[in-house]
Amino acid sequence: MNEVKVSEVEWKIIEALLKGKLLIDEIAQELETTSSSLMRIIAELESKGVVKTHKEKVNLLEITSEGLRYVHNKLPELRVLEIASKAGELFIKDIEREAKRLKILIDSDEIKIALSNLVKTNLFKITNGKIVIKDLDKLIHEFHIKQRLLEDIAKEKIRNVNELKDVERDIIKEFSRRGLVKIKERSIIKVELTSEFREMLSKGLVKIVKVVTSLTSEHLRSGLWREITLKRFDLSIPVPIVLPNVPHFMELFIDYLREIFVSLGFEEVKGPYVELEFWNFDALFQAQDHPAREIHDTYYLKYPERGVVSDEELIRRVSQTHENGWLTGSRGWGYSWSVDRALKLILRTQTTAVSARVLYERGDGEYRVFTIDKVFRPEVLDPKHSMEFYQADGIVVGKNVKFKHLLGILEEIARKVGIKKVMFKPAYFPFTCPSAEGYAWHEKLGWVEFVGSGIFRPEVVMPLGIKECKVLAFGFGVDRLAMLALEIDDIRELYTKDINKIKQYYARIVKFCTSWRF
The missing domain is CATH 1.10.10 (Arc Repressor Mutant, subunit A)
Structure with missing residues (x-):
C-alpha cells in the first residue's frame, strides 16, 4: 500500500x-x-x-409562524385548561372573561380551536354549555407532551421525522394538519471512512x-x-453556486412607491415620530373622547409629557371647531375641548398628521405632497399586526380637484404595484366627507381593504387656513400593500433576515417594478 x-x-x-x-x-x-x-x-x-458518501431522502421538520406563536404563548388547549383549573366551574361563554381576569392571552378563534381538539379526547366534554373534565391532571400532562415537542422543533432539537417514535409522529401529523409545522423532503449526505x-x-x-x-x-x-x-486542483469537481446578495426587498418596495408618487406629480414631505395629539388627532377633527385616543391604541410619552403649539389663533380655531363648529357650518362635537389634552406628546399613530402640518404651513394653492414613514400602535405581534409599520399618506390641493381624480390616482398606484382589480366602497372617517375604502383583489383572500380616502372636511381645512381650495386625501398601510403585491400572508416576513427569502421576494418585486434597473 x-x-x-x-x-x-x-x-x-x-x-x-x-x-x-x-x-x-x-x-x-x-x-x-x-x-x-x-x-x-x-x-x-x-x-x-x-471516505465514501451516501445520499438519502429524509423528511425534515420546520416550525411555522403560527407554531412559533404557540411556543411563546403555549398551545390554546393548555391555556383553556389553565383557565378551567383556576376558575373552577366554567361555561364556554365565560372563557374570554375569565382569561382577561387571569391575564391569560387567548382570542375567540383560539378558544374554538382548543375546544375542538379537547372534545376529541375522552377526558373533556361540554354539557349544556358547561365544561366537564374527567381527569384534569392527565389531560394537562398529555398536552404538555405536545407543547414540549413543539418547543423542541422550534429549538431544532428534533428535525428528522424518520427518527421519531410512532406516538411522536402522530403528534407531528396533527401539528402539520393545524399548520404549526411544515414537513419538507430534503437530500442529506452521510460520510464515513x-x-x-x-x-x-x-x-x-x-x-x-x-x-x-x-x-x-x-x-x-x-x-x-x-x-x-x-494543492492539486480537480476542475471536474462541482462547487456550490454562490449568488450575489441583493438589497432588502422591503426597502426596494418603499423606494418604488416613492417613484410612483413622484411620477404622478407628488412631492415628498416628512414629519416627526414624536408628535402632539393636536396634529395627530385634534387638527384632523378627531374628538378627544374617540376610542383611538385611549392608552390601549396610542403610545404616550412619559417624559416630556407635553409639547407646544405657538400659534394661539390656530388653537382657538381648532378648539371652537370641536366645541361648536366655528365658521365651518358644522355643530362640532359639542364638548368642552381641552388644550392640555391636545398638547400631550405621543408616538404618532398615523402619517395624516404630516398632511395636517403641511396644510397649515402652505395654505391655499395647487400642490400634491406625500409621505411614507413609520407609525406606532400598541399591537400584539402576529401574522397580521405589528407595533410599528410603514404608512403612506398623500394630499392633492387645488380649486378644481374632484373625488373622481382621487379614485383615479389610487387606481394608478394599485396598477403600478401589480394589483389588477380594484374596487371602492363608501366609508366613514372623522376627517373626510365623502369617504371611500379601496379594496384589492387577492387570489387567496378575495377582496382585501388597502386604502382609506376622501375629501378633507371643512372642519379640518378651514382652521388650518385653507379657504378656497379642496383637499383630496388618502392613506394606506405600506406593509399591507406590500403583502398584497408580493403575495405574503405574514407581516413579519416583510422584515425577514433570511437571505434566501430576501432573494425570493426580491425576484417577485422585479416582476412589477419594470421601470427600475436592478
Whole structure:
C-alpha cells in the first residue's frame, strides 16, 4: 500500500469520522464551519479513497409562524385548561372573561380551536354549555407532551421525522394538519471512512502535510518549499453556486412607491415620530373622547409629557371647531375641548398628521405632497399586526380637484404595484366627507381593504387656513400593500433576515417594478 497524504483540514474531518458515520451538517458543526465549505474537501477525500458518501431522502421538520406563536404563548388547549383549573366551574361563554381576569392571552378563534381538539379526547366534554373534565391532571400532562415537542422543533432539537417514535409522529401529523409545522423532503449526505483507509491508518501509512495553493517568494527564500505540498486542483469537481446578495426587498418596495408618487406629480414631505395629539388627532377633527385616543391604541410619552403649539389663533380655531363648529357650518362635537389634552406628546399613530402640518404651513394653492414613514400602535405581534409599520399618506390641493381624480390616482398606484382589480366602497372617517375604502383583489383572500380616502372636511381645512381650495386625501398601510403585491400572508416576513427569502421576494418585486434597473 502506498502512503496517503492529507492536509491539516482533511485530517480534522478524518478525526471527526473516526467516531463513525456522520452527516455533513454534523461534521460542519464539530469543525465550526459551514456545510457548503466542506463539500469540496469531502469530494477530494472521496477521490483519494479516504471516505465514501451516501445520499438519502429524509423528511425534515420546520416550525411555522403560527407554531412559533404557540411556543411563546403555549398551545390554546393548555391555556383553556389553565383557565378551567383556576376558575373552577366554567361555561364556554365565560372563557374570554375569565382569561382577561387571569391575564391569560387567548382570542375567540383560539378558544374554538382548543375546544375542538379537547372534545376529541375522552377526558373533556361540554354539557349544556358547561365544561366537564374527567381527569384534569392527565389531560394537562398529555398536552404538555405536545407543547414540549413543539418547543423542541422550534429549538431544532428534533428535525428528522424518520427518527421519531410512532406516538411522536402522530403528534407531528396533527401539528402539520393545524399548520404549526411544515414537513419538507430534503437530500442529506452521510460520510464515513472507507475500510481500506482505516487499514492504512492502522499501519501508519497516513501522513499529514502542509498544503498550500500557491508558491510564494517567501517559501523559496526560507526553504519551506521543500516541506510543503502544492494543492492539486480537480476542475471536474462541482462547487456550490454562490449568488450575489441583493438589497432588502422591503426597502426596494418603499423606494418604488416613492417613484410612483413622484411620477404622478407628488412631492415628498416628512414629519416627526414624536408628535402632539393636536396634529395627530385634534387638527384632523378627531374628538378627544374617540376610542383611538385611549392608552390601549396610542403610545404616550412619559417624559416630556407635553409639547407646544405657538400659534394661539390656530388653537382657538381648532378648539371652537370641536366645541361648536366655528365658521365651518358644522355643530362640532359639542364638548368642552381641552388644550392640555391636545398638547400631550405621543408616538404618532398615523402619517395624516404630516398632511395636517403641511396644510397649515402652505395654505391655499395647487400642490400634491406625500409621505411614507413609520407609525406606532400598541399591537400584539402576529401574522397580521405589528407595533410599528410603514404608512403612506398623500394630499392633492387645488380649486378644481374632484373625488373622481382621487379614485383615479389610487387606481394608478394599485396598477403600478401589480394589483389588477380594484374596487371602492363608501366609508366613514372623522376627517373626510365623502369617504371611500379601496379594496384589492387577492387570489387567496378575495377582496382585501388597502386604502382609506376622501375629501378633507371643512372642519379640518378651514382652521388650518385653507379657504378656497379642496383637499383630496388618502392613506394606506405600506406593509399591507406590500403583502398584497408580493403575495405574503405574514407581516413579519416583510422584515425577514433570511437571505434566501430576501432573494425570493426580491425576484417577485422585479416582476412589477419594470421601470427600475436592478
